[in-house]
Amino acid sequence: MNSDKIKNRTNGNKKKIKALKNTLKNRKKSSEMNNLGKIESFAISNSNDITSQLTNMSISTNYEYLGEGVSGVVIYPAISCPDINIDYSKYVGKISHRIGKNSKLIESKEKIENLPNEFNNIAYVKEMYICYIEENPGINLDIKFPCTQVIIPRISGDNVLNIMKKYSKSSETKDHEFMDLLIATINFYDIVVNLTERKIFYNDYDLTNIMYDPITHKLMLIDFDDITYGKPKYAFINPVKVYLTSVVFQIIDNMIDENYFEDNGITQDRENCTRRRSIFQKYEIELSSANSFAKSGFEKLRENIHQIYLEMA
Ligand SMILES: Nc1ncnc2c1ncn2[C@@H]1O[C@H](COP(=O)(O)OP(=O)(O)OP(=O)(O)O)[C@@H](O)[C@H]1O
Numbered sequence: 001m002n003s004d005k006i007k008n009r010t011n012g013n014k015k016k017i018k019a020l021k022n023t024l025k026n027r028k029k030s031s032e033m034n035n036l037g038k039i040e041s042f043a044i045s046n047s048n049d050i051t052s053q054l055t056n057m058s059i060s061t062n063y064e065y066l067g068e069g070v071s072g073v074v075i076y077p078a079i080s081c082p083d084i085n086i087d088y089s090k091y092v093g094k095i096s097h098r099i100g101k102n103s104k105l106i107e108s109k110e111k112i113e114n115l116p117n118e119f120n121n122i123a124y125v126k127e128m129y130i131c132y133i134e135e136n137p138g139i140n141l142d143i144k145f146p147c148t149q150v151i152i153p154r155i156s157g158d159n160v161l162n163i164m165k166k167y168s169k170s171s172e173t174k175d176h177e178f179m180d181l182l183i184a185t186i187n188f189y190d191i192v193v194n195l196t197e198r199k200i201f202y203n204d205y206d207l208t209n210i211m212y213d214p215i216t217h218k219l220m221l222i223d224f225d226d227i228t229y230g231k232p233k234y235a236f237i238n239p240v241k242v243y244l245t246s247v248v249f250q251i252i253d254n255m256i257d258e259n260y261f262e263d264n265g266i267t268q269d270r271e272n273c274t275r276r277r278s279i280f281q282k283y284e285i286e287l288s289s290a291n292s293f294a295k296s297g298f299e300k301l302r303e304n305i306h307q308i309y310l311e312m313a
């Protein structure tokens, strides 16, 4: 390759990296906005309903609000639809008013169906239905019906971001609760690697796209819109390391840095953080040490975290 070609390629990569950084920055912003969640982005408009500030969608308080994305809300239980005969008390509805994007929904259904059965109900749930909601007394939109609903089984627990916020707000949270989450995330690596070896790329590892059940310690992926088969969405990035590692380090940072969530008004117990930090440092895991992780490798990190687990027990 001549030097001009190399230069062009390097410049191209720089541009891509810049674009990706912006995407990630915006995503971070929007997920923080969404996941301040229930209270901040939803205002109780009157005694009978809850209105979304993001989408101008309101839902009756007969439904439990679980999450909100750019395109709508996730509610429990799902709204029942003709021809879909399921026990609705076990399903959530992801309601979207992006009417023009139905082909996208069908595409995501296909993507989910193509996921390996091996990890079904272990790392994700493949069951999904799509239906249209006509006029419904429980949902009000500022635009006309029909809207679409994706029905998926309710996954126990909450997304990892919300779980960490709960843990960080409570001085009652024990080390082992954080550590169980951390170990579960570290162990999830094997599944991610397995999927990657089969050329299945999730592309959207994010604290809000991974559900965690604090009782069973099980993690589940949700939100499969970005899956690609064959090639990762961002070819110049290691799909396993960058994303899952950032999830791992956000959990660690939250455990050991009392300032980490300060912007969200979340108070970590200073003494607990300092004590945990010294244990992590002993195993060469520093605050925001994503870079040092890249040097030491994942297996080493996993080993160290298991050691820390024993030490904290
Ligand atoms: N099956 C489920 N069970 C329980 N809670 C869920 C489920 N699916 C989604 N949620 C909750 O709703 C939130 C948003 O869901 P999801 O990530 O699927 O949509 P989104 O990212 O907001 O939407 P978009 O597809 O527009 O990006 C999740 O972070 C989670 O808290």
Ligand SMILES: [Mg+2]
Pocket (backbone or CB within 6 Å): 069, 208, 209, 223
């Ligand atoms: Mg999501």
